Amino acid sequence: MNAAVQQAVAEIRSAYSGHQVDVAPDGQDGAFVKVHDLPLGSQYAPERSWVAFRITFQYPFADVYPHYCLPNLVRKDKGALCSAFSQKTCPGPGDPEPATMVSRRSNQLNPTTDTAALKLAKVLDWMSSQ
Amino acid sequence: MKKFTFRIASPLFSRLQSHLFPGDGDEHGAVIAVGVSKSSRETRLLAREVFIARDSVDYVASKRGYRALSSDFVVRISDYCARQGLGYFAVHCHGGRDSVGFSPVDLASHARGYPALLDILSGEPVGALVFAENAVAGKVWTARGVFDLDHLVVVGTNVRRLHPFVPSSMPSSSPLYHRQSLMFGDAGQELLGKAKIGIIGLGGAGSLINEWLARVGVGEIVAVDFEKAEPTNHSRLVGATLWDAQFFLSSQRWPALQKLGRLLANHKVKIAHRVARQANPHMRYHAVVGDVTLREIAMLLKDVDYLFLCADTAQSRLVFNALVHQYQIPGMQVGSKVPVDKASGEVGEVFAVTRPVLPYVNGGCLLCNGLIPTDRLQQEALSEKERKAQAYVEDAQVSAPSVITLNAVACAEAANEFLLGYLGLLHENQQPGYRMQYSRDRDWQRVLLRSDPGCLHCGNGSVSVCARGDMVALPCRSGQTTLGGT
Numbered sequence: 013m014n015a016a017v018q019q020a021v022a023e024i025r026s027a028y029s030g031h032q033v034d035v036a037p038d039g040q041d042g043a044f045v046k047v048h049d050l051p052l053g054s055q056y057a058p059e060r061s062w063v064a065f066r067i068t069f070q071y072p073f074a075d076v077y078p079h080y081c082l083p084n085l086v087r088k089d090k091g092a093l094c095s096a097f098s099q100k101t102c103p104g105p106g107d108p109e110p111a112t113m114v115s116r117r118s119n120q121l122n123p124t125t126d127t128a129a130l131k132l133a134k135v136l137d138w139m140s141s142q
Numbered sequence: 143m144k145k146f147t148f149r150i151a152s153p154l155f156s157r158l159q160s161h162l163f164p165g166d167g168d169e170h171g172a173v174i175a176v177g178v179s180k181s182s183r184e185t186r187l188l189a190r191e192v193f194i195a196r197d198s199v200d201y202v203a204s205k206r207g208y209r210a211l212s213s214d215f216v217v218r219i220s221d222y223c224a225r226q227g228l229g230y231f232a233v234h235c236h237g238g239r240d241s242v243g244f245s246p247v248d249l250a251s252h253a254r255g256y257p258a259l260l261d262i263l264s265g266e267p268v269g270a271l272v273f274a275e276n277a278v279a280g281k282v283w284t285a286r287g288v289f290d291l292d293h294l295v296v297v298g299t300n301v302r303r304l305h306p307f308v309p310s311s312m313p314s315s316s317p318l319y320h321r322q323s324l325m326f327g328d329a330g331q332e333l334l335g336k337a338k339i340g341i342i343g344l345g346g347a348g349s350l351i352n353e354w355l356a357r358v359g360v361g362e363i364v365a366v367d368f369e370k371a372e373p374t375n376h377s378r379l380v381g382a383t384l385w386d387a388q389f390f391l392s393s394q395r396w397p398a399l400q401k402l403g404r405l406l407a408n409h410k411v412k413i414a415h416r417v418a419r420q421a422n423p424h425m426r427y428h429a430v431v432g433d434v435t436l437r438e439i440a441m442l443l444k445d446v447d448y449l450f451l452c453a454d455t456a457q458s459r460l461v462f463n464a465l466v467h468q469y470q471i472p473g474m475q476v477g478s479k480v481p482v483d484k485a486s487g488e489v490g491e492v493f494a495v496t497r498p499v500l501p502y503v504n505g506g507c508l509l510c511n512g513l514i515p516t517d518r519l520q521q522e523a524l525s526e527k528e529r530k531a532q533a534y535v536e537d538a539q540v541s542a543p544s545v546i547t548l549n550a551v552a553c554a555e556a557a558n559e560f561l562l563g564y565l566g567l568l569h570e571n572q573q574p575g576y577r578m579q580y581s582r583d584r585d586w587q588r589v590l591l592r593s594d595p596g597c598l599h600c601g602n603g604s605v606s607v608c609a610r611g612d613m614v615a616l617p618c619r620s621g622q623t624t625l626g627g628t
Binding site for chain 2: 014015040041042066068069070072073074075076077078100101103108113117118121123124
């Protein structure tokens with residue numbers, strides 16, 4: 013992992029200090045990150061999940077997206093998930109595992125302020141608002 | 143012994159010159175904080191910041207000479223340089239024009255002060271520059287000894303070079319370059335012969351620029367590309383033969399023979415090497431088979447004098463932009479685009495574009511101008527398998543329309559701007575900005591530049607990589623490469 017990715021991981025560990033954070037090198041100086049037991053929102057089943065994502069080697073210039081959570085995520089009200097959600101496999105250090113992909117691209121990313129930790133918080137906030 | 147050279151962006155140089163030569167004929171002072179770039183070719187001192195020494199406050203009467211930087215000023219700026227990991231160069235001016243040198247008083251002051259400054263800066267170089275009109279001399283103090291500065295390069299739309307004295311005569315150019323030397327002059331032709339130029343991407347655009355640079359007499363080219371020739375490149379790849387693309391195997395219906403064809407096909411940089419050698423047998427050529435996003439490859443470009451970007455990935459744009467700013471190398475991004483509606487086949491606004499990128503705020507930074515999409519950076523880092531797993535990502539293997547004549551429009555504009563700017567022949571009041579030709583309208587348009595002073599590449603802030611040289615890492619990954627002939 014390069015210095016920028018290491019710093020991003022440290023910021024995630026700090027911002028989510030009560031949560032287990034798994035980190036594995038992606039083989040290109042980036043990292044696969046999985047933060048456990050995060051609240052997705054009471055409208056979802058399950059309400060909590062791990063959230064995984066990849067920080068690539070050109071971070072902070074490269075966006076951090078998409079994010080992944082438990083597979084087969086549904087709304088408790090039986091409503092359909094919006095088009096940002098889809099069922100895919102989550103890349104990681106081992107075999108890809110089934111997951112719900114949440115695609116939230118940052119159209120106005122500012123590499124000086126938009127960190128991977130902030131992006132995760134924004135994704136969780138967006139999910140809870142849906 | 144490798145030579146030491148100094149590079150300074152034209153806005154910083156203008157600010158320094160305005161202070162040193164306000165028209166009063168008096169002596170003035172300043173300090174330049176520098177990053178360092180070391181290569182087998184030379185050690186470059188990269189001007190990052192200029193600290194103006196205010197007359198009678200920071201630049202005061204001296205007991206041993208006429209004037210000197212005040213001790214408070216020296217302590218403050220050297221402390222800043224030490225904290226930032228930058229070198230320290232004191233600057234003053236003498237009268238006269240076209241030649242300059244240090245006085246015995248100057249040299250004595252170096253001997254008194256610079257050993258201690260070297261200790262404070264923990265290994266970064268210290269030294270001094272003395273300017274006259276159209277001349278500069280320098281002394282570089284390092285832990286290995288004291289060295290003369292070879293020359294100073296002002297990096298701007300026009301590249302300007304200053305020496306301790308103006309060379310009196312140049313050898314006559316080869317008859318091979320007679321007609322163009324009537325425009326460039328023997329001195330200009332000599333500059334081209336000493337120039338080391340980088341080209342990222344040796345496909346449809348890069349192969350054109352490669353041949354033209356070789357033909358005009360550029361002395362050294364570093365060509366970087368990892369791709370092999372394919373039959374679909376043949377209509378655009380300068381110098382390519384059907385054999386290079388193994389057309390007879392690649393066009394067979396059997397997948398095994400197609401695969402063999404791809405395996406045996408020639409790398410684009412090897413074709414470019416062959417073309418360049420035919421045009422200029424005496425040039426030095428580095429055919430680098432590899433990806434510029436690999437750190438080892440990108441570092442091969444850090445000591446070029448000019449850099450062309452002819453590859454169209456967001457990743458290569460980011461590395462190019464970092465090289466330009468971090469190592470103070472003037473650059474040019476070249477491309478053309480033919481948008482075609484997939485459903486109807488309708489041809490959209492066809493354009494060719496040249497984007498000069500110079501290493502300072504408002505110099506054309508690709509980040510500031512929104513030309514490095516952050517989502518594409520992320521997508522291009524994925525393997526083909528991972529891209530397919532995400533499914534919604536556009537397949538990078540899908541061929542985009544491309545035509546050699548459209549490439550040539552952008553390349554000719556870029557190569558001309560390089561030649562004129564590198565040899566100092568552009569008008570100083572020429573309009574800045576990118577240039578786009580909308581071919582279907584037969585219309586050239588200028589694109590005004592945007593800039594962000596807080597940019598991590600071109601900005602003035604403490605976190606910017608501008609002129610940091612070897613101190614910070616390029617936005618690259620680790621990996622291996624293959625080097626070609628020289």
